[in-house]
Amino acid sequence: MNSTRPHLMIAGCGYVGRRLAKLLSQRFDVTALVRTASSASELSTEGIRSMVLDLDRVRMNTSIPERLDQEAIIYLVPPPSFGESDLRLDRFLQLASVPPKCFVYMSTTGVYGDNGGALVDESAPVNPRTDRARRRVTAEEMTRVWCTERRVRRVVLRAPGIYGPGRLPVERLRRGDAIVREEEAGISNRIHVDDLVSACIAAVMNPEARGVYNVTDGNSISSSTFLRTLAELAGIHAPPQVSMVEAQLTFSMDRLSFLNESRRVSNERMLKHLGVTLKYPDYVEGIRASLKE
Numbered sequence: 291m292n293s294t295r296p297h298l299m300i301a302g303c304g305y306v307g308r309r310l311a312k313l314l315s316q317r318f319d320v321t322a323l324v325r326t327a328s329s330a331s332e333l334s335t336e337g338i339r340s341m342v343l344d345l346d347r348v349r350m351n352t353s354i355p356e357r358l359d360q361e362a363i364i365y366l367v368p369p370p371s372f373g374e375s376d377l378r379l380d381r382f383l384q385l386a387s388v389p390p391k392c393f394v395y396m397s398t399t400g401v402y403g404d405n406g407g408a409l410v411d412e413s414a415p416v417n418p419r420t421d422r423a424r425r426r427v428t429a430e431e432m433t434r435v436w437c438t439e440r441r442v443r444r445v446v447l448r449a450p451g452i453y454g455p456g457r458l459p460v461e462r463l464r465r466g467d468a469i470v471r472e473e474e475a476g477i478s479n480r481i482h483v484d485d486l487v488s489a490c491i492a493a494v495m496n497p498e499a500r501g502v503y504n505v506t507d508g509n510s511i512s513s514s515t516f517l518r519t520l521a522e523l524a525g526i527h528a529p530p531q532v533s534m535v536e537a538q539l540t541f542s543m544d545r546l547s548f549l550n551e552s553r554r555v556s557n558e559r560m561l562k563h564l565g566v567t568l569k570y571p572d573y574v575e576g577i578r579a580s581l582k583e
């Protein structure tokens with residue numbers, strides 16, 4: 291710990307947060323907030339200071355460690371899996387009594403709903419079709435109100451599917467799980483975790499960054515194309531392809547909720563205004579690097 295450095299909190303320090311914390315620790319005095327003691331102990335072995343707070347069970351006397359020089363809060367805790375609101379975020383915002391200079395909220399591109407394969411940028415209206423997406427819309431709005439009232443610079447990063455080392459559905463493909471025929475599958479979007487981490491850092495470091503940014507790699511392809519490519523690069527048999535009608539009968543509701551939405555998400559604002567240079571604009575290279583690590 292170096293207390294002369296400005297303080298930064300990462301609320302929700304899992305897959306994305308850990309990679310982010312390692313890089314940000316070079317400039318900031320980082321505290322990570324996690325739900326479980328086991329995650330806290332893993333973080334401490336990586337040299338990342340953490341505190342345990344379950345935002346589903348906040349007590350009367352709970353507080354979070356804050357300093358007056360709080361540079362940023364990067365909020366990566368997913369919303370609960372029920373309801374139309376994000377009570378975790380609501381509780382967190384009530385506890386955060388010292389406004390940081392910047393609040394970064396990780397949202398999803400699911401807030402746009404189904405666009406029939408059309409291109410969407412940040413000016414497109416939100417049109418959530420699932421409770422999961424409705425919770426995100428509510429959460430984005432909560433951060434808008436909280437940040438406006440406290441004059442905090444707010445950045446919302448709308449992420450699509452996140453992939454990277456250890457986050458590729460290789461086991462599913464080995465099991466022989468089917469995919470939807472490529473010609474029938476809708477368009478979806480992804481980002482490599484390292485590029486998402488770069489977007490989080492740019493959100494904190496670029497004083498001009500504010501508002502909403504889509505954070506995607508710019509490859510709008512179907513999940514079937516992505517999975518077929520992954521199988522090829524991982525040396526696994528090509529997955530069997532089924533029709534969309536068959537998929538509706540056999541795939542899980544969760545998987546279908548993604549497959550039933552189709553959109554091309556523009557990353558122009560992320561590139562030009564947020565100032566992110568993508569390491570993996572090519573998903574084939576992104577998969578290759580992820581399989582190697």
Ligand SMILES: NC(=O)c1ccc[n+]([C@@H]2O[C@H](COP(=O)([O-])OP(=O)(O)OC[C@H]3O[C@@H](n4cnc5c(N)ncnc54)[C@H](OP(=O)(O)O)[C@@H]3O)[C@@H](O)[C@H]2O)c1
Pocket residue numbers: 301302303304305306307323324325326327329330343344345346366367368369378396397398399449450451452453
């Ligand atoms: N996966 C995707 O493709 C995708 C796409 C778009 C957006 N996102 C969003 O991006 C964000 C980061 O994703 P990720 O993959 O890094 O998530 P992750 O690996 O699941 O990490 C989530 C973190 O939040 C903490 N957390 C969960 N519930 C909590 C609670 N009740 N109170 C306090 N902390 C809690 C977890 O603590 P423990 O480790 O102790 O459990 C963990 O540190 C999430 O909001 C996610 O929903 C994900």
